[in-house]
Amino acid sequence: MVDELDARIIEIFSSDPKMSVLEASRTLEVARATVQARLDRLTARGVVTGWGPHLSAEGIGYPVRAYCSLAIHQDSGHDAVAEALSGVPEVLELHTVSGEFDLLACVVARSNADLQRVLDAVIATGTVVRSSTVVVLNSLIPPRALPLVRSAAGEGRP
Template structure:
């Protein structure tokens, strides 16, 4: 089942993930040398972490601000109740500036993170969202400064040390 931890994480798993997180270009052979373990051990651990879904993918992390999208906003969205979140997801997925979407509990139905070239461009994106016909209201909060994001590694490292 996706999302459920199906393997026991140990200290070596944590070290491997930390190493590849710090330098995704390191390669399995160089990682095995740095960790002083056999190359097949590192490869096997990586394969198992991928197979169980602990590692979803090894991919570059893009920074939209560095290629022309310096404005980021979190937008809470109320949807038409007769539409449903699947239809809303399909409607919003075609807007490339929407980089994340979550259905949520509470007063709002959906939370999205969007990027834009400027505040005027942000307005254009918000208008595109409203024009989908699935959205009844949006509320946005512009990000002024990012202090950290996608900070999962400390949590993962803690899991690997829980048995000690």
């Protein structure tokens, strides 16, 4: 669980990842050692997973995003498919799922026409039997986690 101070620490570093621990401690009005210990604990527990730059596929020149439901060769296994698909740079995410399909992949492309090349590359791995693809038209809520942090800390509860 995260408490209110954890949530405030996460929020302040999410808004300014370059902020120093000392500056954060002054802003939050808590000891520097407290902020550092909380960050260390949040990292060790897997709540905070990194501090790198957030990249935009659109900004790199890949404005088309699609989700592909994939049925795989059952004798290949999920790990072999994941390894094969990791060789396709446009595959941004891959998840095992329940239901009719085995995997869900998030892919990007330079254009709708380029999406066909990406899908062909996925199929060319030889690990996918069939796929079904939906193209994202507009993203109404971008990837986020801060509302979960606030809710877990009790701030978002009624």
